[in-house]
Amino acid sequence: MKKTSPEDVRRVACVGAGVIGGGWVAHFLARGYDVTAWDPAPDAEARLRRLVDAAWPALVQLGLAPDASPDRLTVAPTLEQAVAEAEFVQESAPEKLDLKRELLAKLDAATPAGVVIASSTSGYPMTDMQTEAATPGRLVVGHPFNPPYLIPLVEVVGGEHTDPEAVRWASRFYEIAGKSVITMDREVPGFIANRLQEALWREALHMVANGEATVADIDRSITEGPGLRWAVMGPMLTFALAGGEGGMAHMLDHFGPSLKSPWTRLEAPELDKELYDGVVSGCDDAADGRSIADLVAARDRDVIAVLRATGRLPGNGTGDA
Numbered sequence: 001m002k003k004t005s006p007e008d009v010r011r012v013a014c015v016g017a018g019v020i021g022g023g024w025v026a027h028f029l030a031r032g033y034d035v036t037a038w039d040p041a042p043d044a045e046a047r048l049r050r051l052v053d054a055a056w057p058a059l060v061q062l063g064l065a066p067d068a069s070p071d072r073l074t075v076a077p078t079l080e081q082a083v084a085e086a087e088f089v090q091e092s093a094p095e096k097l098d099l100k101r102e103l104l105a106k107l108d109a110a111t112p113a114g115v116v117i118a119s120s121t122s123g124y125p126m127t128d129m130q131t132e133a134a135t136p137g138r139l140v141v142g143h144p145f146n147p148p149y150l151i152p153l154v155e156v157v158g159g160e161h162t163d164p165e166a167v168r169w170a171s172r173f174y175e176i177a178g179k180s181v182i183t184m185d186r187e188v189p190g191f192i193a194n195r196l197q198e199a200l201w202r203e204a205l206h207m208v209a210n211g212e213a214t215v216a217d218i219d220r221s222i223t224e225g226p227g228l229r230w231a232v233m234g235p236m237l238t239f240a241l242a243g244g245e246g247g248m249a250h251m252l253d254h255f256g257p258s259l260k261s262p263w264t265r266l267e268a269p270e271l272d273k274e275l276y277d278g279v280v281s282g283c284d285d286a287a288d289g290r291s292i293a294d295l296v297a298a299r300d301r302d303v304i305a306v307l308r309a310t311g312r313l314p315g316n317g318t319g320d321a
């Protein structure tokens with residue numbers, strides 16, 4: 001269904017250029033693509049160029065493609081101009097269903113026939129977003145993690161009206177563009193990783209709301225605990241090791257019954273003012289005077305160190321970065 005093969009793509013359009021769209025722009029530039037961006041906000045271009053400049057030192061460390069340059073970014077004055085010559089489109093507009101529906105229909109009308117259009121949505125099924133598009137077969141979800149230039153994972157899934165070939169094309173394209181891809185064969189709200197993240201976040205908010213842990217305790221419990229293991233081994237294999245020589249079978253026999261206790265509350269907590277303010281001020285305390293830009297730089301430095309230490313930088317490992 002697509003004229004350009006994933007290997008031959010040179011020009012990518014990014015529509016919506018906030019935190020995630022800007023991160024995609026930085027990623028695609030670093031991988032040597034020509035990138036055209038569009039965002040309706042009056043200050044969008046200045047914000048986007050600041051984001052790319054701030055990310056570039058990390059991208060240099062990750063390893064740039066030959067000829068990669070921030071100069072290969074064009075900010076288009078209209079959505080139509082942004083996608084007119086695109087060979088792949090990444091949509092990263094705000095997470096509002098009506099907006100996504102309307103925008104994907106507009107993108108579908110303006111993008112050359114057959115070109116795959118991916119949405120960064122954090123959880124809407126494509127089936128619900130592709131309702132207004134004239135040719136929904138080329139619409140897929142390509143769900144990234146913040147920041148897309150640093151965290152390798154992207155989850156790819158189509159909707160009821162997506163051509164399976166578009167899903168295959170997108171997965172192959174993302175792999176060539178340096179991402180680590182999970183292709184899902186069915187729609188699940190929240191995909192995979194966000195379901196897991198949300199379960200943890202919900203419980204963390206309950207614990208803060210009930211005074212059982214502070215914001216700082218929650219963060220330290222992960223960074224000084226399971227988070228260290230999760231950077232190198234997922235939760236399943238990690239627990240298999242917790243079963244000793246008996247592995248996961250022993251783990252299930254030993255701790256399976258306590259799963260029924262249950263320790264955790266799966267209903268979302270009420271985000272009342274006290275909880276809201278407590279969590280926001282807890283994060284301000286944790287920042288300890290560092291700006292968001294300082295924290296982004298520190299995060300990028302440390303994630304790169306983990307990727308390097310675990311052999312996941314291009315040229316010295318799996319090439320996932």
Ligand SMILES: NC(=O)c1ccc[n+]([C@@H]2O[C@H](COP(=O)([O-])OP(=O)(O)OC[C@H]3O[C@@H](n4cnc5c(N)ncnc54)[C@H](O)[C@@H]3O)[C@@H](O)[C@H]2O)c1
Binds near residue numbers: 038041091
């Ligand atoms: N922030 C995250 O951690 C994260 C992670 C993965 C996926 N996502 C998804 O990425 C998408 C973007 O989220 P974000 O965090 O970058 O939000 P954001 O608010 O930082 O950026 C959204 C951008 O879209 C622009 N915009 C507004 N209306 C638009 C329109 N009609 N067409 C195009 N652009 C428009 C805004 O000006 C803004 O720059 C959402 O679907 C979100 O669910 C976010």
